[in-house]
Amino acid sequence: VGLVLGYLTIPVFARLDDPLNSLLLTVAVALGTFQVGQWLGVSGAVAVVVAGLIFGNLGLSHQTTASSRIILLSFWEYASFTVNTFIFLLIGVEINxxxxxxxxxxxxxxxxxxxxxxxxxxxxxxxxxxxxxxxxxxxxxxxxxxxxxxxxxxxxxxxxxxxxxxxxxxxxxxxxxxxxxxxxxxxxxxxxxxxxLKLSTISPTQQQMEEWQAELITAKAAQDELEGLLKSGILPKSVYEEMRSAYQVKVASAERSLREFYNRRPGELQGSRGDYLSKLDAIRRRLLLAEKGVLNEALRKRILSEAIVRGRLRTLDEQLLQLEDD
Structure with missing residues (x-):
């Protein structure tokens, strides 16, 4: 039942270009599959699971717009959390x-x-x-x-x-x-x-890279604090320059090590290639989210028109989803 209904819904979903209509279709598939399963005397819950597997793997393809995919995934993630909560509450009421x-x-x-x-x-x-x-x-x-x-x-x-x-x-x-x-x-x-089972151990390359990042982050934070102490008059300039130079040595050393790591060619990374790519993906994700934040802020302040912002947000969503898929 789930296989047939999930597969028959895919052509309808492919013709929809509105995220809200796509969302309503997925809700209709879930509720309708359950009711049909119950009416036929089979497990409605299992039918919904199978329909979801078919629809999610074949219907929610890369041809689906980024906005539709984000809305659908966010909605069903929230829905699953809510349903799980109520199921556990119902079980608590039912159990003697x-x-x-x-x-x-x-x-x-x-x-x-x-x-x-x-x-x-x-x-x-x-x-x-x-x-x-x-x-x-x-x-x-x-x-x-x-x-x-x-x-x-x-x-x-x-x-x-x-x-x-x-x-x-x-x-x-x-x-x-x-x-x-x-x-x-x-x-x-x-x-x-x-x-x-030693499945959560950090590789030596990732550990070394995070050591450099920690050195850079802490040194720059200390320099920022020194700037504030100097401007507030708590610290004299001579002491400020002496302490800042000590931190600047740490900053330069960490920046040089990280620059050499990121400038390596993929073929030179050997076993650390996965760490390298995951770190770059994490950085790209933060940059894309920063771009989205600026665009939403510009839209809120009426600096940019909604048409321009929506188009750019759609492009950024597609790039974010591409990172997730990779």
Whole structure:
């Protein structure tokens, strides 16, 4: 159901050129798919998930305007946060603590069962990835197995069960208990697992680059503070010049090291190429956001016309999305 409805919506979405109409279409697809699924006697929640996967991967293509993509992504990010909040609140209202305590052994068995299922899916499937794409390191496979944290979708599926279904309360309690154990057990220990697998370590190149940046940032901040002390009369000029020269040596050294790093050719970077590109992308993103801020301020102050600002903002949004896609 989700596959068919998601695919049939793509041609309609491609003909829309207004972000608000595109947004309303996605809402209609989500609500309509759920209702059709329920009417046909299948899981409406699963149908919506599949429709979202089809629509998001095929409909929301690079041909979609930047403004439409930003509005859609922002809206659904906020919507998912809101829905998650209400689902957890509803589960809290539905659960009986006495029933939960009585079903605790079954909850632990359910957790064990889905972890075994995770083992049987993650490792065999990812072992075959090497035939189609780059192989995924074993450490990342361990993380994918342990990161099997359950959340709101599991609880939404349980809450969507018919109220006349025998044992519905027990099933909801079982699902809630599994989610609770998953969030508390796996969720709280996941950072420790990431550290043990050494997946969050900073490369030597990035560490050295950030050392230079820290040196430059702190030295310039101290120079700015010295300027203020001199202008306020707290610091005499002779002392100011002596202290400023000491910081200027640090600034010059850090600037020279960073300049040499950024002036390297991509072929000379070897293992640090990823750090180099990610750092440049972060800088480009900040510059593009600064340009957007100036344009919005100019529009607010009536310095520039709305037509000019909207056109430039659209171009900047496309460049930001290109950075995200890369």
């Amino acid at each position: 603590l006495l029933t939960f305590w009585q079903t605790l052994p079954a909850v632990l068995l359910a957790v064990l069962a889905y972890q075994v299922g995770r083992v049987l899916t993650v490792y065999p499937l990812l072992a075959g990835i090497r035939w189609f794409d780059r192989p995924i390191p074993l450490r990342w496979q361990h993380l994918l197995f342990f990161g099997n944290i359950k959340g709101s979708l599991s609880m939404a599926l349980a809450l969507s069960l018919p109220t006349t279904l025998p044992g519905r309360d027990l099933l909801i309690t079982l699902v809630f208990g599994s989610v609770l154990v998953s969030l508390v057990g796996q969720g709280l220990s996941l950072p420790w697992v990431v550290k043990r």
